[in-house]
Amino acid sequence: MGVTVAIDCMGGDHGPAVTVPAARAFLRNHPEARIILVGRQDALEQAIGAIGNGFGERLSLRAASEVVAMDDPPAIAMRTKKDSSMRVAIDLVKCGEAQAAVSAGNTGALMAISRFVLKTLPGIDRPAIATILPTRKGQTYVLDLGANVDCLPEHLLQFGIMGAMLVSAVEHLDRPTVGLLNIGEEAIKGNEVVKRAGELLKTSGLNFYGNVEGDDIYKGTTDVVVCDGFVGNVALKTSEGLAQMLATFLREEFSRNLLSKAMALIAMPALKRFKHRVDHRRYNGAALLGLRGVVVKSHGSADAFAFEQAIHRAAEAASNRLIERITERMTAMGVAA
Amino acid sequence: MGVTVAIDCMGGDHGPAVTVPAARAFLRNHPEARIILVGRQDALEQAIGAIGNGFGERLSLRAASEVVAMDDPPAIAMRTKKDSSMRVAIDLVKCGEAQAAVSAGNTGALMAISRFVLKTLPGIDRPAIATILPTRKGQTYVLDLGANVDCLPEHLLQFGIMGAMLVSAVEHLDRPTVGLLNIGEEAIKGNEVVKRAGELLKTSGLNFYGNVEGDDIYKGTTDVVVCDGFVGNVALKTSEGLAQMLATFLREEFSRNLLSKAMALIAMPALKRFKHRVDHRRYNGAALLGLRGVVVKSHGSADAFAFEQAIHRAAEAASNRLIERITERMTAMGVAA
Numbered sequence: 001m002g003v004t005v006a007i008d009c010m011g012g013d014h015g016p017a018v019t020v021p022a023a024r025a026f027l028r029n030h031p032e033a034r035i036i037l038v039g040r041q042d043a044l045e046q047a048i049g050a051i052g053n054g055f056g057e058r059l060s061l062r063a064a065s066e067v068v069a070m071d072d073p074p075a076i077a078m079r080t081k082k083d084s085s086m087r088v089a090i091d092l093v094k095c096g097e098a099q100a101a102v103s104a105g106n107t108g109a110l111m112a113i114s115r116f117v118l119k120t121l122p123g124i125d126r127p128a129i130a131t132i133l134p135t136r137k138g139q140t141y142v143l144d145l146g147a148n149v150d151c152l153p154e155h156l157l158q159f160g161i162m163g164a165m166l167v168s169a170v171e172h173l174d175r176p177t178v179g180l181l182n183i184g185e186e187a188i189k190g191n192e193v194v195k196r197a198g199e200l201l202k203t204s205g206l207n208f209y210g211n212v213e214g215d216d217i218y219k220g221t222t223d224v225v226v227c228d229g230f231v232g233n234v235a236l237k238t239s240e241g242l243a244q245m246l247a248t249f250l251r252e253e254f255s256r257n258l259l260s261k262a263m264a265l266i267a268m269p270a271l272k273r274f275k276h277r278v279d280h281r282r283y284n285g286a287a288l289l290g291l292r293g294v295v296v297k298s299h300g301s302a303d304a305f306a307f308e309q310a311i312h313r314a315a316e317a318a319s320n321r322l323i324e325r326i327t328e329r330m331t332a333m334g335v336a337a
Numbered sequence: 338m339g340v341t342v343a344i345d346c347m348g349g350d351h352g353p354a355v356t357v358p359a360a361r362a363f364l365r366n367h368p369e370a371r372i373i374l375v376g377r378q379d380a381l382e383q384a385i386g387a388i389g390n391g392f393g394e395r396l397s398l399r400a401a402s403e404v405v406a407m408d409d410p411p412a413i414a415m416r417t418k419k420d421s422s423m424r425v426a427i428d429l430v431k432c433g434e435a436q437a438a439v440s441a442g443n444t445g446a447l448m449a450i451s452r453f454v455l456k457t458l459p460g461i462d463r464p465a466i467a468t469i470l471p472t473r474k475g476q477t478y479v480l481d482l483g484a485n486v487d488c489l490p491e492h493l494l495q496f497g498i499m500g501a502m503l504v505s506a507v508e509h510l511d512r513p514t515v516g517l518l519n520i521g522e523e524a525i526k527g528n529e530v531v532k533r534a535g536e537l538l539k540t541s542g543l544n545f546y547g548n549v550e551g552d553d554i555y556k557g558t559t560d561v562v563v564c565d566g567f568v569g570n571v572a573l574k575t576s577e578g579l580a581q582m583l584a585t586f587l588r589e590e591f592s593r594n595l596l597s598k599a600m601a602l603i604a605m606p607a608l609k610r611f612k613h614r615v616d617h618r619r620y621n622g623a624a625l626l627g628l629r630g631v632v633v634k635s636h637g638s639a640d641a642f643a644f645e646q647a648i649h650r651a652a653e654a655a656s657n658r659l660i661e662r663i664t665e666r667m668t669a670m671g672v673a674a
Contacts, residue, residue, distance in 0.1 A: 214570070214572070218579050218582040245471075260606070263603055270593070273590045
């Protein structure tokens with residue numbers, strides 16, 4: 001893939017200490033890809049110095065004097081920090097020097113700046129955030145995850161289109177299945193917005209499965225699950241809370257006394273394989289969809305392995321023409337200009 | 338507790354085979370309580386015959402010739418099955434022979450019949466369903482769980498009042514904390530309904546904590562979590578799906594080969610203690626709130642142990658004056674007639 005990815009190296013909890021090694025690992029695993037590291041000159045030079053630069057012109061630096069803080073209000077980050085690493089990385093996508101941008105920084109600021117710089121695609125009212133969750137069968141893409149709290153049926157339809165195109169680009173599925181998150185399988189269930197969205201999705205030409213329920217997310221019933229940002233955020237955060245509680249309980253029971261600790265030691269290989277299967281780092285990289293450019297958000301706490309997954313997803317989306325796919329589908333439906 | 342509980346013995350996946358032994362266990366553990374078993378004469382006599390009856394007049398039978406099926410539409414169950422075990426159990430609460438009813442049957446029918454027979458309390462627009470979830474600290478009560486999909490702020494306020502009174506009655510907490518499920522802690526977050534509900538809860542006289550997020554449910558941040566029925570249903574079903582997936586993965590990793598099976602055997606005591614801590618049977622018994630009588634819904638798949646927990650919760654709610662507590666609070670707020 002001859003794609004160029006711009007990386008906001010200053011974002012996230014760890015900054016260049018994570019983003020630079022992740023970029024190096026990505027370049028090693030993708031011999032045709034290029035990366036532009038964006039950040040404070042001194043910080044980048046130091047990080048590059050520590051890991052060496054053996055990639056020639058495949059790896060370049062772009063200085064940016066400012067950094068968007070995790071608690072910067074989006075509007076402030078957008079208006080006052082015009083030379084932030086986040087903004088410069090997205091500017092590189094806008095001007096065509098890069099085909100995708102990745103950041104582990106402030107989500108609200110990333111969405112606001114991306115929307116301001118790149119603009120939305122024809123026919124898309126609101127960008128959405130699509131995250132990946134592990135399932136019994138593999139993985140599923142859920143959107144929206146918090147960007148849009150009061151949705152119209154048309155927005156949910158647009159989320160369905162964008163999610164399906166993302167999965168077709170990144171997972172190479174021809175006609176991914178799309179489910180509408182609801183409180184029952186029957187079409188008459190749910191609130192008025194969801195009922196109407198179901199009708200729109202049914203006639204959309206997408207591979208629409210119908211309603212799915214909360215447990216279908218982890219059953220992997222469909223490749224894409226569509227919901228408004230309020231419901232999606234609650235589903236995601238509730239999952240995080242439950243997973244953390246279960247992990248805590250499991251750890252406590254295996255460290256209760258010397259005997260349990262011995263049990264844990266013996267059971268370690270099985271426990272490790274279990275941990276690997278649900279390792280959230282493998283699912284890192286939420287796409288900001290509906291923009292005229294590929295932008296991927298990494299978890300703020302990502303380590304180098306997790307951040308590399310986010311870069312990989314951004315590169316896949318860009319080299320498999322995600323933006324064009326969404327535009328084509330919107331045009332085919334007659335909803336785009 | 339000198340309370341009488343009417344039990345719909347025919348409801349649930351197992352009918353009298355589960356409900357009758359659960360009733361016996363409950364009577365053994367609560368020497369002052371009474372139970373009226375409601376169901377088909379032959380089925381009840383057979384079940385009683387199998388377990389014996391050593392409780393004298395503390396255990397009585399009430400014949401009901403019909404059974405509400407799991408797939409009966411609520412309106413049909415209500416209008417055409419006037420001698421169903423579910424209906425007769427609720428009639429017993431209405432006429433004062435029992436102070437609470439418990440059923441593992443069709444949720445929609447149970448809500449429709451309860452509402453029709455018992456009516457709602459003054460000031461309560463819509464009954465709600467409150468379920469119990471395990472948390473790191475103990476447990477939390479979440480409502481609504483699916484009865485109300487399009488809520489006004491006033492409904493969420495009423496849920497908060499009913500949930501707090503339920504916890505004070507059943508868990509003997511003086512001023513339980515109430516959280517409003519939202520997508521951020523700040524009061525400005527969320528959709529318009531939730532923002533306004535936050536304002537109402539703040540001035541309600543309840544011990545209002547403020548906004549909570551999905552992960553706060555399992556952190557046990559508050560004793561009560563309030564949300565509309567759509568969001569509550571998605572949060573609950575998503576949790577069920579995730580828990581099932583994790584249990585499947587854990588089982589698979591511990592049964593992958595002979596070595597893993599040996600590991601599982603050795604680790605069994607710790608795994609068992611873990612399983613006990615998250616055993617959903619302990620949290621069985623969702624309250625139908627806002628009615629002029631105590632009605633508790635058991636999971637359809639409950640076993641005798643789980644069903645006994647539901648009976649216990651119903652008895653606690655009735656003997657600790659749940660209905661009066663809700664009425665008093667509504668009156669104090671000036672919202673009741």
